[in-house]
Amino acid sequence: MARYIIKRILYLIPVLIGVTLLVFFIMHLAPGNAAQIILGENATPDQIAALEKEMGLDQPVIVQYLRYLGGLLHGNLGNSYATGTSVTTEIMARFPYTVRLTFVAAVFSIILALPLGIIAAVRQNTWVDSASMVFSLIGVSMPIFWLALMLILVFSLKLGWFPVYGADSWKSIILPAVSLGFMNMASIARTTRSSMVETIRQDYIRTAYSKGLNEREVIMKHAFPNGMLPTITVIGLEIGQMLGGSVLTETVFAWPGVGRLLIQSINGRDTPTVMGCIILMTISFALVNLIVDLLYGVFDPRVRTMYR
């Protein structure tokens, strides 16, 4: 198992090199650069050229990239072009907020989605199934931006239960988490349902019923662990995505997460900050997927033997 984990972590190195290379060159190809943006419209070409030189932007792109990679090997993500402060500081000021939001949104979506998906599968083709899936469909189709504003309108402005914006109390996280988790809840519920429907039709489930076990035991003890594998994959992907920042939710609720920072940085052609955010997202995504793969082993003994 330990060998497997180390191997997976080592796989991350070429992935990171590939991702940084791709992002660095894409940023370089995009029109405009940080010096132009910092100096504004009044700056003369000479002033821009002088600042480009100061920032090292006059160097060939490959030199800039290698210099960046050199810094990265020493754990230095560089300084933000826009604010002059260390990218690590900028990101670490925001990443805890993203983790918090992801955690609460994931808990919210899992708690709702699993029962919803299981009930829909067990009561397949009944009104319960239809209602659950219509509810999920609404969740998937509803624009997150609209849902977020509606939640604020009802629960903050009309009822006064939660703050409109911010991240300064436990109440502040509820609406952003619901808004973010709702869409994920819908896709997890739909995956759970289809996976459980398939599992329930298996011979061993019929055997379990014929042994005289009641429905709850059959579903929870036999069907659920086997039906969970695709659901775990989806949950992993959703969490990985949320850890990369949820720009719309963060924007509407003024949540100070990484997603907003990334978009600001792209607009400001702030390459070091963009690179920092992307590296963080890549590592988060890879780690979440590693955890997902390990969880397969927990639910499926066949996978456990593969690790050995």
Add this chain to the structure above:
Amino acid sequence: MRKNSLLLKTVSIAAAMIMALGTCTFAASASEDGGKDSLKVALTEEPDYLSSCDHDSLMGVQMNLLTYNGLTRVDMETLAPVCDLAESYTMDSDTEWTFTLKDGVTFHNGDALTADDVVASLEYAKTFEASLTYTGGIASVEAVDPLTVKITTDGPQPNLLYDLAYHFNMILPKSLIDSGNDFSANPIGTGPYKFVEWNKGTDVLFEAYEDYFDTDRKASIKNLDFVIIPEGSTRDMALESGQVDFVYSVDSADIDRLQNTEGIALEQVVSVENFFLYLNCVSTEFADTNLRLAVANAINREDIVLGALNGYGTPSYSTVSMGYPESTDENGYTYDLDKAKEYLEAWGGDPSTVTLDIICSNATKVSIATIIQAELAQLGINVTINEMDSASYQAAMRTTDLCSAIVSWSPANAMTYVKRFHSDRRTNTPACWASDTLDEMVTEMSVNMDDESRAAQITDIIKEANTECVFVPIYQVNYFRGHSADLQNVLCGATGYVDFCTMSWS
């Protein structure tokens, strides 16, 4: 049954974790100051810097106005430069100025303001590339005595008093400049507010400076908290719910609702920020003045204000915004299709061969361009719209390849505005209109040190710019600031800044 209790346990643990997470993480900021000695302001975006020399952004300057002072400042009501840290000044010759400093001024770190601080600050500002437009004319600065400074310019600089009010030239303590202080992390100045804390991505806190030198402008609200709320609807709902007291920019879709909401007041200011249609006068058919005049007279600006701005804007008929003492709309434009067709005829070309490709950097500009597209179709001119992000847009503005763009300008004074009609502007926007007549007029005005005759020259330049149609004006922005009705003496300037010193709670 066992499974059920397991599920219940899991849910309970998860709920407890969420509660614990919330309580632990946010406990430090749980006690809120709900008293009337604080003001919570919703900003549209976070300032990049709190230092005065590293940026040229609206939010950054707004923060600078709290913590720093210049020798002069621009009065928000009159837009004229007035003394700030300077007690008085004399113009000894066209290039020599002597400033006497106010006595007893202290920085937030306790240092007393002296002429050495002024010398160090103005020299420090010149080391920043971004500041050169506003510091480049200063040849030397010299401390005559502890409270007297002599500034020598590299030629007649009638703009000096404005330049000294600009944030790049704000005065910092020499001791901190010498020690390499990071003024963004530790913004020490002489301003009415002292910096307290900057929580990145969340808020910036200030508190009133008790020893502020200007008793007339001493802050009456003790604590200022600037929170960052990028989404307009959220900002407005935060104001309605009482979670913030002041909204820096009200979303135009919410103006009607907020105007009718009890306990909320809206301030509307017709700004000097002018939106216009920039045309490539170098490599397209728009180098012909008659064609530009045809476009200028074929656009119904009221349609644009209604259609793209929900009615909240002011149609603009002159190349320089109305609102400066020197402004005029003489030789300006009207919506007159017949006149537009006459200009088109005078141009003599075939309008169906003309394509006006307009680049836009946001959704509002796209709406404006769409209305222009419909209106120019009446002249037979084909308009295409090209939306791009602001960095690409800025890069495109610096080329001769671009055909047209919707652009805005909001200089603090008309002199700075009309200087942009000189051909040297082509170093920044190489495809803009330039003419010998305008060059001559701007050059002459730029060295005229007599205020009265210079104002007349500026007015003449505006008339000439309208005649030559240097670009097509569209509208002046109306700024909407929303606040609690209990907040009094709210002063919002036409250049976009808000004076937080004058505000008080009723």
